[in-house]
Amino acid sequence: MKLTKEQKAELETIYDLLQQGYEKVAETLNFSCEGCSDNCCDSWFKHHTLVEWLYFREGFEALSIERQQELQQRAQEYLQQAEQALQRGERPQIMCPLNEGGLCILYKYRFLVCRTHGVPAKMKRPDGRVLTFPGCFRCQNIVNNKYAMAGSNFAPRVNRTPMLIRLAKLEKNILYIKNIKIDKTIAEMILSSPENILTGGSYG
Ligand code: SF4
Ligand code: SF4
Numbered sequence: 001m002k003l004t005k006e007q008k009a010e011l012e013t014i015y016d017l018l019q020q021g022y023e024k025v026a027e028t029l030n031f032s033c034e035g036c037s038d039n040c041c042d043s044w045f046k047h048h049t050l051v052e053w054l055y056f057r058e059g060f061e062a063l064s065i066e067r068q069q070e071l072q073q074r075a076q077e078y079l080q081q082a083e084q085a086l087q088r089g090e091r092p093q094i095m096c097p098l099n100e101g102g103l104c105i106l107y108k109y110r111f112l113v114c115r116t117h118g119v120p121a122k123m124k125r126p127d128g129r130v131l132t133f134p135g136c137f138r139c140q141n142i143v144n145n146k147y148a149m150a151g152s153n154f155a156p157r158v159n160r161t162p163m164l165i166r167l168a169k170l171e172k173n174i175l176y177i178k179n180i181k182i183d184k185t186i187a188e189m190i191l192s193s194p195e196n197i198l199t200g201g202s203y204g
Contacts, residue, residue, distance in 0.1 A: 001195055003054050003174075010170050011055055014163050018115055021158035025119040028156045029146065031139050033118065040136055041099040044082070044092045045113045046183050049171045052111050053182065053194045059109030060190065071097055075187035082185070097187055111186070112167070121158040132157065 003011070026032060047053065060068065074097035085092040098105050104114070120135040120143060134140050134152070143155045184192070 001054065002058070003051065007051065007170060007174065008055065008058075010166065011051055014166050014170070015112070015115060017163050018112065018158070018160065021121075021160070021163075022116060022119055025121075025156045025158050029119065029139065029142050031119060031135075031142050033138075036138055038136070038138065039095070039099070039102055040117050041096040041104065041114075042093050043117070044094075044185075045111075045117075046185055047111050047113065047189065048182050049112075049167065050180070050182055050194055051167070051171050051174050053184070053189050054174075056106065056109045056111065056186075056189060057194065059106045071190055075190040078185070078187040079191070082187070097190060116158070116160065119158060120152075120155055121160050123160040123164055 060071070063071070078094050078097050081094050082092040085094070096104075098110075104110050116133075118136050119139055121133045122130055124130050135143065140152075143152050147155050
């Protein structure tokens with residue numbers, strides 16, 4: 001299964017808008033990832049949309065077979081280590097299988113979380129509840145210093161709501177009437193296929 005040209009264009013527009021929002025806030029805060037000793041690609045994130053998974057698979061499948069196998073091997077190791085950490089009751093902190101030398105090898109196809117982690121953000125849920133995200137530790141330090149007097153509530157935030165509404169619409173359009181919840185790490189998305197979901201096969 002592949003995304004149509006229109007679905008792909010819509011996802012890329014959503015990503016662009018998120019990027020623009022991110023850059024605007026980063027500029028106001030004078031924040032960048034340059035020289036950061038931390039690398040948040042070792043953060044434990046799950047991804048929740050089929051549309052992003054299909055987009056990612058497009059980039060992954062364009063790699064040579066040898067390269068795909070290499071990444072699948074790394075993804076296996078990632079999952080083993082994650083399982084061990086979870087069994088110890090710890091939140092896994094393992095470098096993403098796609099990160100090489102600090103850089104993402106499928107940068108164009110990276111996920112929403114990879115694009116938005118960093119600066120403060122907010123989003124309004126369908127039930128009206130507003131969720132806020134403080135940004136990464138480095139950015140939180142900047143905010144705490146810059147807004148020490150006024151309070152961090154006065155710091156700029158990316159409003160992700162309009163983009164997430166569009167993403168939810170796009171996802172619905174792809175899933176059509178199926179009610180499927182996706183909750184996978186990148187490693188799991190490397191090792192499994194989204195194909196079965198819409199054809200009614202087993203999920204994974
Ligand atoms: S988002 Fe924050 S933690 Fe991650 S690399 Fe950038 S500055 Fe470092
Ligand atoms: S997909 Fe790329 S940007 Fe996202 S965590 Fe992995 S290496 Fe980092």
